[in-house]
Amino acid sequence: MPTDAYVLGLDTSTVATVGLARGGTVLGRATAPDRMRHAEQLIVLVDQVCAEAGIDLRDKTLDRRLVVGVGPGPFTGLRVGIVTARTLGLTLGVDVRGVCSLDVLAAQAVAAAAPAGEFVIATDARRREVYWARYDAAGRRLAGPDVGSPDSVPDLPCYGPATAVYPERLTGAGPELILDGGAVAAAGPELPDVGLEPLYLRRPDAVEPSRPKSVLATNRRRS
Known part of the structure; x- marks a missing residue:
């Protein structure tokens, strides 16, 4: 560009x-x-x-x-x-x-905190979970993004909005960074171009209801 x-x-x-x-x-x-x-x-x-x-x-x-x-x-x-x-x-x-979006936060972390080695970016995913990814000292993504409990996040210095939500469960929680x-x-x-498909990492809460079971078919099996 x-x-x-x-x-x-x-x-x-x-x-x-x-x-x-x-x-x-x-x-x-x-x-x-x-x-x-x-x-x-x-x-x-x-x-x-x-x-x-x-x-x-x-x-x-x-x-x-x-x-x-x-x-x-x-x-x-x-x-x-x-x-x-x-x-x-x-x-x-x-x-x-x-x-x-986590790559952007990683760039912010590098500029603000200059991590000496690998670090993690974590944001609040609600449901007592976080979205996270692991980066090298220059802010290049090494793993993720993923979603899971705060306890599943790698044991590394951590930056991002989730540090204010789970300060005791995220190792080395650094300054809270807002995107x-x-x-x-x-x-x-x-930053790497990842396309324009949204990274939900979860199925949407609203899903199409499954097809109702046939009462007639159930009655036939019983007869």
Whole structure:
């Protein structure tokens, strides 16, 4: 990706967060903490960061790109972020790159804490579980993403939102890191492209009901 491109980054794997960057420098960022209103908040945040940077993404003379975090995260939140990114990409006529949201947090951890060796990123998956992945000191993913109990996470320094939820069950819990839309935009172009399929890691809670059993067939077996 050209370093002079304006990159809009979106992520809804935890909170709704948006950022705008150019050449790795963050030009604007905005986050809305209400997890229940992603659909209402996301476009508002996009308008906010563009206004902050004085950029109109509809200007076709600009080199523009989109990066979206695809999780892991809850079904509804991820769907909102990815659908919004796809729609913006079609509207603006620009490419959309999907990145693992945990990879973004790993880039934030490297910048903020400079880990001396391998470390783990963990986010709250609810149901007393966490989403996690293991990284080397440079922030390259070595294992995961996966979902499981906090006790299943490797015994390594840990960063991410889950450290505030399970401080006693995650070894070496470091500073709580909240996913930053500015980091999605700044680091996203250099992170592995994982496509635009959401990383649920779980089956959605809402599933199609199974076909009801035939009462007639049951009665025939009994007769």
